[in-house]
Amino acid sequence: MRCFIAADVSEDTRNWIAATAAKAMPPGFRPVAPKNMHITLKFLGEISEKELEVCRLALDGCAVGGPISLRLHGGGAFNSVGRARVVYVSCESPELEKIASCIGKFTQGIGDERKFKGHLTVARASNVPSDASALVRALDSVDRTEAVKSVRIYESILTPNGPEYKVIYEKTL
Numbered sequence: 001m002r003c004f005i006a007a008d009v010s011e012d013t014r015n016w017i018a019a020t021a022a023k024a025m026p027p028g029f030r031p032v033a034p035k036n037m038h039i040t041l042k043f044l045g046e047i048s049e050k051e052l053e054v055c056r057l058a059l060d061g062c063a064v065g066g067p068i069s070l071r072l073h074g075g076g077a078f079n080s081v082g083r084a085r086v087v088y089v090s091c092e093s094p095e096l097e098k099i100a101s102c103i104g105k106f107t108q109g110i111g112d113e114r115k116f117k118g119h120l121t122v123a124r125a126s127n128v129p130s131d132a133s134a135l136v137r138a139l140d141s142v143d144r145t146e147a148v149k150s151v152r153i154y155e156s157i158l159t160p161n162g163p164e165y166k167v168i169y170e171k172t173l
Contacts, residue, residue, distance in 0.1 A: 002156045006038040007148045021122045024138035028130040029123040039091050041100040044111035051110050058106035059171040067147040068095035075139025077132050084132035085125045089142050091118035
């Protein structure tokens with residue numbers, strides 16, 4: 001199964017960010033559905049049941065200490081604003097970074113090994129990297145703080161209408 005580990009933000013925040021982005025969505029970009037917005041702590045890819053159990057144990061050992069504060073602020077883009085593939089809202093939380101780092105250590109050799117960069121994906125380029133400067137400017141107005149109360153392992157089911165995410169495991173902070 002294709003999976004990832006993520007933290008969620010409130011439905012209200014996801015809807016507000018989506019509405020803000022919709023006002024400046026450039027041609028050539030697909031918005032992420034608000035229900036699918038999340039902060040990826042680690043992309044796992046295709047994993048076995050044994051690897052899934054390692055991930056569950058990682059969450060049990062790393063996601064501790066109670067709810068944590070998360071600040072969402074400003075827009076950004078991967079590769080660059082002028083040639084963006086992904087447009088996002090920046091997310092800052094030293095506690096979430098520690099959790100992501102801990103999960104990375106427990107799950108070494110499973111999935112993507114890139115260092116955690118807190119972001120909430122808002123849109124993706126449909127085909128080729130494109131200019132997203134107007135969208136990034138609109139997202140610069142985002143500045144919210146909220147509590148993250150759990151982390152989850154999601155299964156990502158790819159469909160012709162886009163991905164569908166199913167919670168496989170949830171660890172309350």
